[in-house]
Amino acid sequence: MTSDPVRDTLSAMTQRHIRREAVSDQLFALLRDRILGGQAPPGTPLTAERDLAAEFGVNRHAVREAVKRLQQARLVEVSHGGRTLVLDWRRTAGLDLAMGIAAADRGLSxxxxxxxxxxxxxxxxxxxxxxxxxxxxxxxxxxxxxxxxxxxxxxxxxxxxxxxxxxxxxxxxxxxxxxxxxxxxxxxxxxxxxxxxxxxxxxxxxxxxxxxxxxxxxxxxxxxxxxxxxxxxxxxxxxxxxxxxxxxx
Missing domain, CATH: 1.20.120.530 (GntR ligand-binding domain-like)
Known part of the structure; x- marks a missing residue:
């Protein structure tokens, strides 16, 4: 089984006893970095909510909160059918994205x-x-x-x-x-x-x-x-x- 650096990072963060109320923030940052890093290319559907919950071992409420923040940051678009598509952040995101990257411990340089x-x-x-x-x-x-x-x-x-x-x-x-x-x-x-x-x-x-x-x-x-x-x-x-x-x- 190959190692997933995103899953490994979340696991390490969980082992450091991060507060449960911060799980959605952690998940948002990890998904944001996945989008910025190209692992989730523009135009592709974001992994389904239930699959994200299973992948990271979190509840679906945390996933929904994280996806909501991705939408607010204009990194994804939620269609009427419920499918979430990854946007081209270079065309849609604002200066608040740079602020989030600067405050994070990981992500772009x-x-x-x-x-x-x-x-x-x-x-x-x-x-x-x-x-x-x-x-x-x-x-x-x-x-x-x-x-x-x-x-x-x-x-x-x-x-x-x-x-x-x-x-x-x-x-x-x-x-x-x-x-x-x-x-x-x-x-x-x-x-x-x-x-x-x-x-x-x-x-x-x-x-x-x-x-x-x-x-x-x-x-x-x-x-x-x-x-x-x-x-x-x-x-x-x-x-x-x-x-x-x-x-x-």
């Missing part, structure tokens, strides 16, 4: 996900700086300048600079007037996405460039939107790991 999140951070930050230069109030622009001027006083400790940097960028993102950017920012800095766990030394060049922080604030206050966008992208891109990423297929 969190190293690649960290790089991807840092690339998203650079794009969101650059456009937020552009919009902030266009939309923010005079009072908000003045506060951004004052905060940048005080930024150097937080160094040279990288942890202190990192905290001050987040507070300064929050002013810029709020000044952009873009709610979607603000929510993405909250996920990026709040630990929901792996950017929050990036070592400060990876961000040394960005955090220690006080002059760039001051100039970016001045561009925003002067309503120089394109200059603010270019400088913000250059500054934030310094923290993106210089690795060749895989194309999303």
């Amino acid at each position: 969190t190293g690649d996900l960290t790089r991807d999140a840092l690339e998203m951070r650079a794009c969101v930050g650059a456009d937020a700086a552009r919009l902030c230069a266009i939309r923010c109030s005079r009072q908000a622009a003045a506060e951004i300048v004052r905060t940048a001027d005080r930024y150097a006083d937080c160094g040279p400790d990288l942890a202190d600079l990192g905290t001050a940097d987040i507070a300064w960028w929050r002013l810029i993102v709020e000044g952009s007037g873009n709610l979607a950017y603000l929510l993405a920012f909250n996920s990026l800095v709040g630990g929901t996405l792996p950017v929050a766990d990036v070592p400060d030394d990876l961000r040394t060049a960005e955090l220690l460039d006080v002059e760039a922080h001051v100039r970016l604030a001045e561009h925003i206050a002067a309503r120089e939107a394109r200059a603010a966008e270019r400088l913000a992208r250059e500054l934030l891109s310094r923290s993106v790991p210089a690795t060749a990423g895989k194309a999303v297929r």
Whole structure:
């Protein structure tokens, strides 16, 4: 009998006395990873509820809860006839899927996900700086300048600079007037996405460039939107790991 890594993982988790109320969460994560890993290809039916219950040794209520979460994550679609089809997650899933992967102990490479999140951070930050230069109030622009001027006083400790940097960028993102950017920012800095766990030394060049922080604030206050966008992208891109990423297929 061949070994099933998914079954082995669930068995190991059960042996560690995981709470019974967490079984559906465990099963959701295992089925999610099976879909993301290609063991359940798009367009194929998900294993029937009773067979999943037998495979993992859990009750059918736990299976139903797990499948419901897969449906909410837009990884599967439940048809009117009751059959559950696997969807192409690259076309249907949202950012919440990346958050779930980041929080899990298994699944897709969190190293690649960290790089991807840092690339998203650079794009969101650059456009937020552009919009902030266009939309923010005079009072908000003045506060951004004052905060940048005080930024150097937080160094040279990288942890202190990192905290001050987040507070300064929050002013810029709020000044952009873009709610979607603000929510993405909250996920990026709040630990929901792996950017929050990036070592400060990876961000040394960005955090220690006080002059760039001051100039970016001045561009925003002067309503120089394109200059603010270019400088913000250059500054934030310094923290993106210089690795060749895989194309999303």
